[in-house]
Amino acid sequence: MSLIFNLEDNFKLFTDDSFTQFIDYKRHWVAGLQTLPSRVESYGTSKMLVVQFKPIGACCFLQEPLHCYTNQYIKLDQVYHKEADETWEQLKEAVSLQQQYSIVEKFLFNRLIKQKEPNKKLIATIELLFSKENTFSVDEICKQLNISRKHLNHLSKEYAGVSTKTLSSLNRFQNILKAISRAPAEKLTALGYEMEYFDQAHFSNDFKRFSGLSPSEYTLLVKDSASMKIVPHFIPYRQW
Numbered sequence: 001m002s003l004i005f006n007l008e009d010n011f012k013l014f015t016d017d018s019f020t021q022f023i024d025y026k027r028h029w030v031a032g033l034q035t036l037p038s039r040v041e042s043y044g045t046s047k048m049l050v051v052q053f054k055p056i057g058a059c060c061f062l063q064e065p066l067h068c069y070t071n072q073y074i075k076l077d078q079v080y081h082k083e084a085d086e087t088w089e090q091l092k093e094a095v096s097l098q099q100q101y102s103i104v105e106k107f108l109f110n111r112l113i114k115q116k117e118p119n120k121k122l123i124a125t126i127e128l129l130f131s132k133e134n135t136f137s138v139d140e141i142c143k144q145l146n147i148s149r150k151h152l153n154h155l156s157k158e159y160a161g162v163s164t165k166t167l168s169s170l171n172r173f174q175n176i177l178k179a180i181s182r183a184p185a186e187k188l189t190a191l192g193y194e195m196e197y198f199d200q201a202h203f204s205n206d207f208k209r210f211s212g213l214s215p216s217e218y219t220l221l222v223k224d225s226a227s228m229k230i231v232p233h234f235i236p237y238r239q240w
Contacts, residue, residue: 001058002051013038034070055126060112083107119155188219
């Protein structure tokens, strides 16, 4: 999840496949956890200040359960009312990047002292799921932490925005993007098995569900776009 203060350019979120209907975000918004591809356009001189949250990190700064934000882009004045605009105005008037950091830190701190901490068993689950040495299934984690899968899913949706299984799948998908960006010429078949998919069909379906592209289509884009070798989060539009 991300919290964005838009200081220069504008940001369009298209709501149809033909790129004709859109919502224009001009000042600030929170981007919820995305499990589906979004069609966005940034135009003008780019100047954004972005707070990128780690898994479940956003829960301490937002008022509603995080599943309310999943696959959503919500303007901050709907969440923080006039305080969002006041912070945006201060950021526009700041004369240095350090001043802007201080303004955002103060804004976040004021949110932090009012919120409750997430469940400790959920934190332990996140640490296990995102560990590089992770070999645990969700069921094994539930058994280890003595928590039911239903209760864990409830906590995960409240504090992370999605079920534990979806969160694990998103983490695996991000690791796939990083692997392709590092070595786009490597065989995708080997990558699928390396990421512990049972077969290529499951690998391709999962990849297309999250990105809207097949693994081979995405690989071609990485080869053509130097920026995607660094930050593979925004996929440039191409008519296939």
